[in-house]
Amino acid sequence: MLHGHQTWVFPNKPSIVSTATVGGPFEAEGPLAEDFDLLHGDLWLGQDSYEKAEKKMLEEACEMAIQKAGLQKQDIQFFLSGDLMNQIISSSFAARTLAVPYLGLYGACSSSMESLTLGCLIVDSGSGNYVLCGTSSHNAAAEKQYRYPTEYGSQKPPTAQWTVTGAGVALLSSKGEGPRVTSATIGRVVDMGVTDPFNMGSAMAPAAVDTITAHFRDLRISPQDYDLIATGDLGRVGHRIAGDLLKKHGLEIPEDRFTDCGILIYSKDQPVVLAGGSGCGCSATVTYGHILNRVKKGELKKVLIVATGALLSPLSYQQKESIPCVAHAVSIEFNH
Amino acid sequence: MSNKKKKKLTPVQQQYHSFSKAREPQRPVLLNVIRAFLAGGTICLLGQFIQDFFLWNFNFTEKTAGDPTVAVLILLSVILTASGVYDHIAQWAGAGTAVPVTGFANSIASAAIEHRSEGFVLGVGASMFQLAGSVIVFGVFAAFVVVLIKTTLALLGGS
Numbered sequence: 159m160l161h162g163h164q165t166w167v168f169p170n171k172p173s174i175v176s177t178a179t180v181g182g183p184f185e186a187e188g189p190l191a192e193d194f195d196l197l198h199g200d201l202w203l204g205q206d207s208y209e210k211a212e213k214k215m216l217e218e219a220c221e222m223a224i225q226k227a228g229l230q231k232q233d234i235q236f237f238l239s240g241d242l243m244n245q246i247i248s249s250s251f252a253a254r255t256l257a258v259p260y261l262g263l264y265g266a267c268s269s270s271m272e273s274l275t276l277g278c279l280i281v282d283s284g285s286g287n288y289v290l291c292g293t294s295s296h297n298a299a300a301e302k303q304y305r306y307p308t309e310y311g312s313q314k315p316p317t318a319q320w321t322v323t324g325a326g327v328a329l330l331s332s333k334g335e336g337p338r339v340t341s342a343t344i345g346r347v348v349d350m351g352v353t354d355p356f357n358m359g360s361a362m363a364p365a366a367v368d369t370i371t372a373h374f375r376d377l378r379i380s381p382q383d384y385d386l387i388a389t390g391d392l393g394r395v396g397h398r399i400a401g402d403l404l405k406k407h408g409l410e411i412p413e414d415r416f417t418d419c420g421i422l423i424y425s426k427d428q429p430v431v432l433a434g435g436s437g438c439g440c441s442a443t444v445t446y447g448h449i450l451n452r453v454k455k456g457e458l459k460k461v462l463i464v465a466t467g468a469l470l471s472p473l474s475y476q477q478k479e480s481i482p483c484v485a486h487a488v489s490i491e492f493n494h
Numbered sequence: 495m496s497n498k499k500k501k502k503l504t505p506v507q508q509q510y511h512s513f514s515k516a517r518e519p520q521r522p523v524l525l526n527v528i529r530a531f532l533a534g535g536t537i538c539l540l541g542q543f544i545q546d547f548f549l550w551n552f553n554f555t556e557k558t559a560g561d562p563t564v565a566v567l568i569l570l571s572v573i574l575t576a577s578g579v580y581d582h583i584a585q586w587a588g589a590g591t592a593v594p595v596t597g598f599a600n601s602i603a604s605a606a607i608e609h610r611s612e613g614f615v616l617g618v619g620a621s622m623f624q625l626a627g628s629v630i631v632f633g634v635f636a637a638f639v640v641v642l643i644k645t646t647l648a649l650l651g652g653s
Contacts, residue, residue: 206611207611208611209611302608306604306625307604307605307607307608307609307624307625308581308604308608309575309576309578309580309581309600309603309604309607309608310581310584310600310601310604310605310608310625311575311580311581311583311584311585311587311591311592311597311600311601311604312581312584312592313526313584313585313587313588313589313592314585315521316519316520316521316522317518317519350506350507350510350511350514351502351503351504351507351508351510351511352511352514357518360514360517360518363514364510395517395518395519398517399513399514399517399518402513402517403513406513430582430585433519
């Protein structure tokens with residue numbers, strides 16, 4: 159149901175009956191290692207290419223989410239997924255294995271909440287009982303496609319971010335126990351003219367701010383209504399900019415309630431990640447793992463996840479285009 | 495960012511640029527320059543040792559010892575690239591590892607390793623010079639221009 163300009167309120171409150179997260183070796187060294195369902199020590203996952211490794215992670219996450227809910231593949235009605243690879247091969251190839259009616263999405267790193275939002279719309283409208291929403295990203299596969307070969311020796315600036323190797327999947331249902339999705343805000347594409355792909359945080363921050371302000375405006379609520387507001391992958395640089403931008407717009411979110419998945423996933427003694435994590439897998443694994451675990455434990459009652467995506471391609475960057483960005487916000491709550 | 499680029503931005507975008515610039519960590523230029531000097535210098539020193547090794551132990555002259563020296567440095571660079579160490583050194587060293595011949599070898603080796611998954615013809619063969627290609631193209635072109643100038647001068651001087 160439309161509320162305001164760009165927010166959907168789900169009267170039937172679809173529940174997230176199960177989630178599954180898979181991570182790679184770097185995520186295993188991070189502070190959230192305990193929150194992953196499966197961690198791989200090898201970036202290749204025993205496959206012969208990084209692209210295949212990413213697909214394998216997504217398949218594993220889907221399989222685990224279905225298993226955790228005590229269901230079979232046949233029970234799943236729709237699978238919504240997106241990733242960073244050209245022609246979203248990881249999602250489509252995982253869908254081939256799943257053999258479930260599938261819609262492929264692309265919203266760069268915002269795909270995690272894009273798929274969750276659309277999944278909720280399907281479930282809420284009664285168009286499906288069980289909908290699987292997922293995303294994945296792989297550090298080396300993303301580097302290969304967007305930047306340089308993984309072993310190429312280039313010096314990255316301190317604003318650069320580290321693509322998360324991971325896959326996160328959530329299973330939505332109209333009935334059943336679990337955290338419930340109550341509303342979602344679809345973001346506009348915002349382009350502030352940032353052209354540096356090694357500075358995604360500052361490119362995406364305005365999009366996140368635009369969506370957050372729209373969410374509060376449309377629902378006429380304040381940041382006090384949330385225990386936690388987490389952006390997808392702004393990293394340390396973008397998080398700071400977003401916080402200050404929100405203040406400038408008169409929407410102050412208390413420091414302890416405002417965080418970023420890209421900051422949470424790695425610790426400070428992992429200097430290779432520079433400004434923090436990024437990628438579809440970043441917001442998906444942190445939300446479906448760490449944040450929802452805290453929600454289920456009762457530490458948090460109501461959270462807002464704002465997944466941010468930079469909609470650039472290597473080609474658009476080479477042609478000197480700036481980076482358009484988008485952010486989608488999903489509100490999740492759990493009443494014990 | 496140059497002023498020319500900035501002119502294309504709207505006032506709101508320009509305002510945001512200065513807003514975000516004030517909140518971004520800057521590249522530590524001075525530190526990077528010092529590191530590049532140390533790393534690049536170390537590689538050159540190593541090259542000098544290798545050259546002297548060839549001069550003292552084999553029948554090389556100062557001119558001919560250059561070729562085996564470069565070959566050894568390339569080999570070392572490729573070994574370090576293949577074992578996944580070079581990119582970590584480069585993050586510290588910056589231009590120090592990119593400018594010497596080791597950086598050139600690394601750019602070719604890393605691309606070749608990366609695209610092995612697409613096979614030898616479409617992968618390794620086609621993508622090997624993805625980064626080094628422009629160095630070769632413009633290197634050859636620059637050499638051509640220099641020769642052209644040199645020859646013209648020689649002809650003018652000769653007449």
